[in-house]
Amino acid sequence: MATIGDVARVAGVSRSTASYALSGKRAISADVRGRVEAAVRELGYTPNAGARALATSQTMVIGLLAQFLEDEFAPAMLQYMLGVSNTARELGYDILLSTEEDGTRALRRMTDSRMIDGVVLLNVAEHDERLPILRAAPQPGALVGLPADCTGVDVFDLDFEEAGRLMVDHLHRLGHRELILVSQPEHVVERGGAYVWRLQNAAEEAARVRGVMLHAVFGAARQPEIGGELNAVLEAYPDATGLLLNNEAAAAALPTVLHERGLTAPRDLSVVGRYSDEFARTFSLPYSSIESAPDRLGGMTVRQLVRRIEGDAGPAEPHVVRFVSPELVDRGSTGAPPARA
Amino acid sequence: MATIGDVARVAGVSRSTASYALSGKRAISADVRGRVEAAVRELGYTPNAGARALATSQTMVIGLLAQFLEDEFAPAMLQYMLGVSNTARELGYDILLSTEEDGTRALRRMTDSRMIDGVVLLNVAEHDERLPILRAAPQPGALVGLPADCTGVDVFDLDFEEAGRLMVDHLHRLGHRELILVSQPEHVVERGGAYVWRLQNAAEEAARVRGVMLHAVFGAARQPEIGGELNAVLEAYPDATGLLLNNEAAAAALPTVLHERGLTAPRDLSVVGRYSDEFARTFSLPYSSIESAPDRLGGMTVRQLVRRIEGDAGPAEPHVVRFVSPELVDRGSTGAPPARA
DNA sequence: TCCTCCGTGCGAACCGGTTCGACAGTAGCG
DNA sequence: CGCTACTGTCGAACCGGTTCGCACGGAGGA
Helix, strand or coil, rough: CCCCHHHHHHHHCCCHHHHHHHHCCCCCCCCHHHHHHHHHHHCCCCCCCHHHHHHCCCCCCEEECEEEEEEEEHHHHHHHHHHHHHHHHCCCCEEECCCCCHHHHHHHHHHHCCCCCCEECCEEEEEEEEHHHHHCCCCCEECCCCCCCCCCEEEEEECHHHHHHHHHHHHHCCCEEEEEEEECCCCHCCCCCHHHHHHHHHHHHHHHHCCEEEEEEEECCCCHHHHHHHHHHHHCCCCCCCEEEEEHHHHHHHHHHHHHHHHCCCCCCCEEECCCCCHHHHHHCCCEEEEEHHHHHHHHHHHHHHHHCCCCCCCCCCCEEEEEEEEECCCCCCCCCCCCC | CCCCHHEEEHHHHHHHHHHHHHHHHCCCHHHHHHHHHHHHHCCCCCHHHHHHHHHHCCCEEEECCCCCCCEEEEEEHHHHHHHHHHHHHHCCEEEEEEEECCHHHHHHHHHHHCCCCEEEECCCCCCCCHHHHHHHCCCEEEECCCCCCCCHHHHHHHHCHHHHHHHHHHHCCCCCEEEEECCCCCHHHHHHCCCHHHHHHHHHHHHHHHEEEEEEEECCCCCEEEEHHHHHHHHHHHCCCCECCHHHHHHHHHHHHHHHCCCCCCCCEEEEEEEEEHHHHCCCCCEEEEEHHHHHHHHHHHHHHHHHHHCCCCCCCCCEEEECCCCCCCCCCCCCCCCCE
């Protein structure tokens, strides 16, 4: 494998001159630059990443910590990963991926050994145990998901409060007065998945204000449990005319459930979910939904992280906490409630 | 950040001694080793990955090339990624992920710059343009998916021929005599997705031998197209009593389609898919299916790759091409064909 | 008593880049 | 004509590990 020494020898210059010719950090005559570039092409030279990292303390690699927990919905996470990965590549960074269950170990390994210039944490819990480690690390970090304490990190998330209000308002305007909200498993909440109650609390508040009855329940993240639970809740609240889903698995399971019960949306039941358009297309979900914009969120997160890595953010520029406004994508699954029997 | 020099100073030894004490590659007295280990703990020392890579030409990182093409089904790919990632971690390796559309560029970057010790290629096409680059690289590579030319790489894949036979045999034994096979989009085949016709050809041959009529069609990988196509094909072959799916999107779309048509499996139609159990659970697919075992395949691939990286495989140990035998997971979606009207 | 051998530890070189300081040559200017 | 300033290049040091060769001291054998 060719080194910069080989390039220098072929071009008839010193190693330092070859380096400067390639980096452009000092003025180099056109003649010499040409010879160096020719040598690079001739030898097929590519700089050794380890050596460069050692010399510059920059790896051009971003760590991506994604935990695939048993009770969360894996394909939803993929969308965020792709948003992060693709944007990182655009900005010249590669992705070191960890799917380890023990995120703290992975994070410590990556930061301590200096494999990465910065790190993105997905699916951040309210009191995420990775955060103390991240704050102690020399590399900057950016999160998708809102923890209780945001000091020292940049944070991006969907505005789940607004999403909850939006769902309720939308159905209220159409005339619905009794709704069901199916959230993630309670276990997710206990583990600190704050977005669950952020949406739920806001929805309940909006319902109270509008005089709408809202039945909030937790749902499993898996078949066949979630299917049974959907059936049960539809039976428990027969007068409910609107169904709000903050649970991807529930959305994926709903077509079958409605089929079994002989129901059609929006004729018999209006349905609003919270997931990405990509998700809806992939799983052929015909329900209107709050766009969760994982690709956009992932992209924003990486962009801010790279700004910090490259110091474009002033050395002490305050950390940001930014919420993406939810938008309702109309897929025709909501309408006026059915006339009462 | 502490370096090995700091450790050596605190322990009162030379850098080389500290290194040997930690690696165990030379005899070191218990006394000195104890002092070095204490210094490591005191300073929180972790070796710098770049420096180590430079010195040893080993990065303990495996490249993972996953292309998310518009006309393939993203969540299915995730399963393979997780299989690879988790097994790699078990073996002490980290994963450098590329989701770049242009896999050749990513592969060249990773190998040329020596960021990785080996690479796993997912979703390999028959004449995959990444293969020539991989063969020219100094690092070993392992594939998931069967290319036309397997020289110089280790290859793992599901036995799609056997899968095709198994699907047809299973329904034939139950009494079915007219079947429909929905494959991936023709575009996937054109691009070299050999597994499509590997399964299809074997299914057609088995059907011929058994005297079963088999209608083979391509299906889109997206909504709403695939839904329309499923409807169309069910209408075109009203006497078909069995449906074979080698297309994840079709499987995901089928519940809605059957609902619309008022059909129930297996009463009106027997259905067999080809996807993973994880996939079935996640998307609440109630159809029996050939287990595609992505986690197992991903794991096998990494294990073999690591053997090669670490030279446990003899220097010239021949490369392997290994097929996983398909197994049918019964979810109760097949039965005797309905009595003819 | 002397030589050899083994167990331990050290010094120095090396991996392949980047970057600082020095310096020769030339141009510009008074 | 001499001084300064600038341009372009080089040599050397450095990043943080690993590893080879060597030296030292004590034990064992002849």
